[in-house]
Amino acid sequence: MKRAAAKRPVVATRLVVGATGLVAIASLPLLPYLSPWISGFFASVLALRLLTLRSTQKIGRWILVALSIAGTVLVLSQQHSLFGRDAGVSLLLLMLGLKLLELGSGRDLMVTVFLTFFLCASVFLFAQSIAITALMLAVTLGLVALLSEAHRVQPSTSVTQPARAALPMLLQAIPIMLVLFVLFPRISGPLWGLGGQDGRGRSGFSDRMSPGSISELVLSDEIAFRAKFVGSAPPARQRYWRGLVFWQTDGKDWTLAGGDSLDPASLEYSTSDAAVEYSVTLEPHFRRWAFALDLPATVPAGMEIHRDFSLRAQRPVRAPLRYQMRSHLSYNTGPLSPDERGRALQLPANTSKRMEKLALSWEQTNTTPSEVVRAALDFFHREEFVYTLLPPRLGANPADEFLFDTRRGFCEHFATSFTLLMRLAGIPSRVVTGYQGAEFNPHGDYYIVRQSDAHAWSEVWVEGQGWVRVDPTSAVAPERVEHSIDLRLMGSGMAVGFQNQLGFLMDLWRQGHLMLDALNMGWQQWVLDYDRENQAALLSRLGLAFLDQQWLGLAMVAAAAAVVLLVAFAQGRTGNPRLSAISRAYLRFCGKLERGGLAKQASEAPRAYAERICRKRPQLSPQVWPITELYLSLRYGAEDPRPEEVQKLASMVRRFRA
Amino acid sequence: MSAVASVLRSRTRGRKSLRQHLAALMRVAPEEADGAHMLRQRYIYILPTRYGFLYAATLMAMLLGSLNYASNLGLMYTFLLAGLGLVCMLLTWRNLLGLRIREGNATPVFAGQEAAFVVEFENLDRRPRFGLDAETRRGPGGRLDLPPRGRRGVQLCMPTEKRGKLCLLRVKVSTCYPMGLFRAWSYLDLGSCCVVYPRPAASGQPAYAAADQHSTPRSGYQGAGEDDFQGLRRYREGDSPRQIDWKAVARDRGVLSKEFGSEQASLLWLDWDALPGYLGVEDRLRLLCRFVLDADAVGRIYGLRLPGRRLTPGSGPGQRHRCLAALASYSQGG
Numbered sequence: 005m006k007r008a009a010a011k012r013p014v015v016a017t018r019l020v021v022g023a024t025g026l027v028a029i030a031s032l033p034l035l036p037y038l039s040p041w042i043s044g045f046f047a048s049v050l051a052l053r054l055l056t057l058r059s060t061q062k063i064g065r066w067i068l069v070a071l072s073i074a075g076t077v078l079v080l081s082q083q084h085s086l087f088g089r090d091a092g093v094s095l096l097l098l099m100l101g102l103k104l105l106e107l108g109s110g111r112d113l114m115v116t117v118f119l120t121f122f123l124c125a126s127v128f129l130f131a132q133s134i135a136i137t138a139l140m141l142a143v144t145l146g147l148v149a150l151l152s153e154a155h156r157v158q159p160s161t162s163v164t165q166p167a168r169a170a171l172p173m174l175l176q177a178i179p180i181m182l183v184l185f186v187l188f189p190r191i192s193g194p195l196w197g198l199g200g201q202d203g204r205g206r207s208g209f210s211d212r213m214s215p216g217s218i219s220e221l222v223l224s225d226e227i228a229f230r231a232k233f234v235g236s237a238p239p240a241r242q243r244y245w246r247g248l249v250f251w252q253t254d255g256k257d258w259t260l261a262g263g264d265s266l267d268p269a270s271l272e273y274s275t276s277d278a279a280v281e282y283s284v285t286l287e288p289h290f291r292r293w294a295f296a297l298d299l300p301a302t303v304p305a306g307m308e309i310h311r312d313f314s315l316r317a318q319r320p321v322r323a324p325l326r327y328q329m330r331s332h333l334s335y336n337t338g339p340l341s342p343d344e345r346g347r348a349l350q351l352p353a354n355t356s357k358r359m360e361k362l363a364l365s366w367e368q369t370n371t372t373p374s375e376v377v378r379a380a381l382d383f384f385h386r387e388e389f390v391y392t393l394l395p396p397r398l399g400a401n402p403a404d405e406f407l408f409d410t411r412r413g414f415c416e417h418f419a420t421s422f423t424l425l426m427r428l429a430g431i432p433s434r435v436v437t438g439y440q441g442a443e444f445n446p447h448g449d450y451y452i453v454r455q456s457d458a459h460a461w462s463e464v465w466v467e468g469q470g471w472v473r474v475d476p477t478s479a480v481a482p483e484r485v486e487h488s489i490d491l492r493l494m495g496s497g498m499a500v501g502f503q504n505q506l507g508f509l510m511d512l513w514r515q516g517h518l519m520l521d522a523l524n525m526g527w528q529q530w531v532l533d534y535d536r537e538n539q540a541a542l543l544s545r546l547g548l549a550f551l552d553q554q555w556l557g558l559a560m561v562a563a564a565a566a567v568v569l570l571v572a573f574a575q576g577r578t579g580n581p582r583l584s585a586i587s588r589a590y591l592r593f594c595g596k597l598e599r600g601g602l603a604k605q606a607s608e609a610p611r612a613y614a615e616r617i618c619r620k621r622p623q624l625s626p627q628v629w630p631i632t633e634l635y636l637s638l639r640y641g642a643e644d645p646r647p648e649e650v651q652k653l654a655s656m657v658r659r660f661r662a
Numbered sequence: 663m664s665a666v667a668s669v670l671r672s673r674t675r676g677r678k679s680l681r682q683h684l685a686a687l688m689r690v691a692p693e694e695a696d697g698a699h700m701l702r703q704r705y706i707y708i709l710p711t712r713y714g715f716l717y718a719a720t721l722m723a724m725l726l727g728s729l730n731y732a733s734n735l736g737l738m739y740t741f742l743l744a745g746l747g748l749v750c751m752l753l754t755w756r757n758l759l760g761l762r763i764r765e766g767n768a769t770p771v772f773a774g775q776e777a778a779f780v781v782e783f784e785n786l787d788r789r790p791r792f793g794l795d796a797e798t799r800r801g802p803g804g805r806l807d808l809p810p811r812g813r814r815g816v817q818l819c820m821p822t823e824k825r826g827k828l829c830l831l832r833v834k835v836s837t838c839y840p841m842g843l844f845r846a847w848s849y850l851d852l853g854s855c856c857v858v859y860p861r862p863a864a865s866g867q868p869a870y871a872a873a874d875q876h877s878t879p880r881s882g883y884q885g886a887g888e889d890d891f892q893g894l895r896r897y898r899e900g901d902s903p904r905q906i907d908w909k910a911v912a913r914d915r916g917v918l919s920k921e922f923g924s925e926q927a928s929l930l931w932l933d934w935d936a937l938p939g940y941l942g943v944e945d946r947l948r949l950l951c952r953f954v955l956d957a958d959a960v961g962r963i964y965g966l967r968l969p970g971r972r973l974t975p976g977s978g979p980g981q982r983h984r985c986l987a988a989l990a991s992y993s994q995g996g
Binding site: 089110114115118121122124125126128129132137140144148151152154155156157158169170173174176177178179180181184185188322323531532533534535564568571572575576587591604605608 | 694697713716717720723724727728731732733734735736737738739740741742743744745746748749750752753756786792793794805806807838839840841842
């Protein structure tokens with residue numbers, strides 16, 4: 005190898021350009037995650053590489069040293085560390101850039117390609133979509149093509165030639181990959197503490213709700229979770245996905261402070277219907293909230309439940325989390341403890357006279373809490389309240405301003421002001437946030453819940469019924485509860501119903517999206533979420549349930565070896581069987597002559613051998629010459645010997661007698 | 663078993679270097695009936711290169727990273743690359759499998775020059791083979807690509823020091839295509855040899871009397887007597903082209919050679935015994951080699967007399983080779 009490197013001291017320019025291009029493509033998905041300074045530094049190093057392609061002089065060692073020091077300082081100043089995911093990737097890019105700059109020997113090329121492989125793997129720590137995966141596979145194909153090109157003697161005549169050499173290699177590697185992926189013994193949890201990721205750029209609920217926080221959330225089209233029902237799904241107006249329950253307010257914000265204690269006993273409520281069974285696949289949101297239909301009846305493993313029926317994961321959800329759930333849609337939660345009653349009637353200091361008067365009027369004209377609730381909903385319905393994503397800005401007392409002045413708001417405005425009015429009327433109440441609705445995906449038979457389905461509603465406690473859900477938004481915009489909102493229409497101020505008239509095109513677009521989501525769901529379920537449980541389930545379906553973790557490793561090695569053998573066998577069939585048939589026939593001919601005392605000399609060419617035979621045994625001449633000539637023409641003649649000619653040679657040899 | 667036994671036997675016989683022991687253990691691809699050496703499964707060795715180990719280390723780092731960050735996609739990618747490495751191993755091995763190699767001819771050289779052996783590679787398969795290396799333990803090797811069903815030669819050079827016969831050392835044919843992660847190799851004993859003429863003495867040597875017994879002793883090869891045209895005779899193998907009567911050829915009178923001077927007078931005998939007695943064997947051979955070259959250069963007819971051997975006079979490339987080969991293979995015994 006030393007000799008090979010010495011013989012080809014300079015890596016060909018086309019290889020340098022190829023490597024630089026592939027590194028650039030591989031680093032593209034990382035751009036949003038890197039600081040602009042580091043991206044800029046990396047881009048200028050790549051540009052420098054391409055600009056100095058033609059120069060015969062190598063870039064000086066001191067320039068490389070200066071650049072690497074500058075880069076390290078840059079990473080330190082931007083990331084404040086040299087370890088961890090972000091800093092690690094920044095350093096990797098830096099190293100790659102510098103390696104490209106000094107790309108001189110075959111050794112540098114190999115190291116560059118290996119580093120780029122590593123870069124592709126690091127990209128998957130940031131982005132995991134199908135598109136990114138396809139891009140990384142394309143880069144990998146390019147890298148393999150680059151290596152195979154570097155190990156040839158003559159350069160290829162076209163760019164596609166090395167790619168065509170690399171493609172079968174990747175295809176043959178796929179079965180090996182699948183076996184390793186399926187059988188590799190899984191561990192749960194990170195190997196060491198570096199696994200933490202921040203939730204930057206992720207949308208979701210926070211532990212504080214203020215006017216505007218949900219309308220912000222609803223702007224995101226991101227998927228919150230997917231749900232698959234066993235049997236039929238409940239109707240749209242029943243699909244309230246409970247998330248957080250807020251008791252405490254200071255008149256402006258609602259917080260989780262003073263929330264309910266953990267209490268698995270709270271699941272003991274009376275119900276009159278059969279449970280709805282479903283599974284939820286929660287997207288990572290880096291918080292502990294988990295969602296279930298009102299009201300949850302079970303607590304999945306790894307989760308806990310509060311007395312107010314809000315579900316929490318025991319650890320922040322950093323990876324997609326899948327759990328089985330059961331819920332009852334009709335329920336009676338029973339009596340209220342004095343402590344709960346106190347918290348459910350907590351009032352902020354800034355309630356206004358107008359609000360108190362309004363609540364008092366309801367309390368006086370109605371006798372039961374249910375009638376008070378109906379009166380309040382009537383109020384929202386009757387007065388000129390507008391349901392909009394773009395409400396006017398509110399001041400220090402948002403509830404009062406919303407109720408009497410602006411009257412334009414989103415679900416959180418309705419829910420919070422309604423709850424406050426109930427408390428003023430002496431009815432225990434609280435605010436619940438979560439999601440309302442879900443989009444059905446017929447291609448995968450499951451429901452998609454997006455951030456745009458985020459919603460807020462109220463719960464009031466009624467004697468004899470327990471906590472009852474009241475959704476004041478439905479009094480203003482009943483369609484919100486029946487359909488998901490279409491943001492594009494909401495934003496432009498169009499009526500929700502209008503979307504039906506756009507008809508066909510809209511539908512087509514939606515169908516395409518749903519199909520894509522089904523693909524993503526499969527990707528999520530079978531690739532990204534594949535874990536110890538999936539593995540165990542798959543193994544037991546294959547009848548291999550007896551394989552525990554240690555034996556699994558052994559089974560993986562054995563299965564991989566078997567697949568490698570299969571691949572080797574498949575490769576063997578790419579040879580030319582006719583050519584070996586030709587050689588076999590001629591060797592048989594030689595064997596017959598050898599037994600007849602005319603062994604072929606090693607150095608003798610076929611024609612010279614034939615001449616010698618004919619000198620010694622002239623009677624063999626009419627047989628020997630046709631065989632020799634046919635053999636030579638098949639062997640060194642046409643690009644692809646015709647099968648009938650090969651057969652003819654074989655039969656001539658068979659009839660031949662020395 | 664037998665290989666181990668042979669090592670044990672060789673140990674009792676005499677000291678061998680470790681390299682020789684290993685070489686004895688190695689299987690060497692044998693010659694087939696049609697004279698080619700075919701690289702079959704059992705003659706191909708394969709081991710990872712240092713880049714292969716570096717690749718494995720990279721994959722290990724990727725595996726640990728993916729496990730730590732619980733990245734299934736990273737894990738999958740790591741496994742894809744692992745599969746790629748294994749496929750690469752198979753392909754590297756296949757790149758040699760079924761390759762056929764023949765010895766080519768080697769033109770004679772003078773001691774001190776590089777002997778160039780042509781080794782011919784043949785690909786019977788429909789797929790091309792790339793990046794094939796051929797080398798011996800000494801001297802530079804060659805690299806080549808082989809098109810589908812193609813044949814190509816590659817030159818292997820070996821430095822020469824002594825006159826005599828130089829046989830091509832064991833040839834190592836190897837490849838690390840496609841990714842350089844593995845190197846597969848085979849050993850071949852092609853058995854082709856090259857005649858190494860003695861290293862000629864420097865030209866312009868004082869010409870010792872390489873005496874001509876039948877005429878007055880002449881000093882060296884002066885007095886060629888080329889002016890004295892004697893007549894024509896039938897062409898004999900070994901005649902210099904400048905002796906040929908090209909006009910006669912043109913007139914279809916057959917190939918005739920011109921004879922100059924008296925055959926006796928111009929006939930030059932290069933005689934071992936005529937050289938001064940103080941010269942050693944090798945010096946004599948080198949001197950005679952120089953005389954042969956000079957006589958050939960001017961187209962003289964010359965003969966060579968060595969102790970116990972006499973080469974009849976002649977001229978031209980044939981005579982030159984016969985004389986130089988005789989000098990190359992001269993041994994004191996006979």
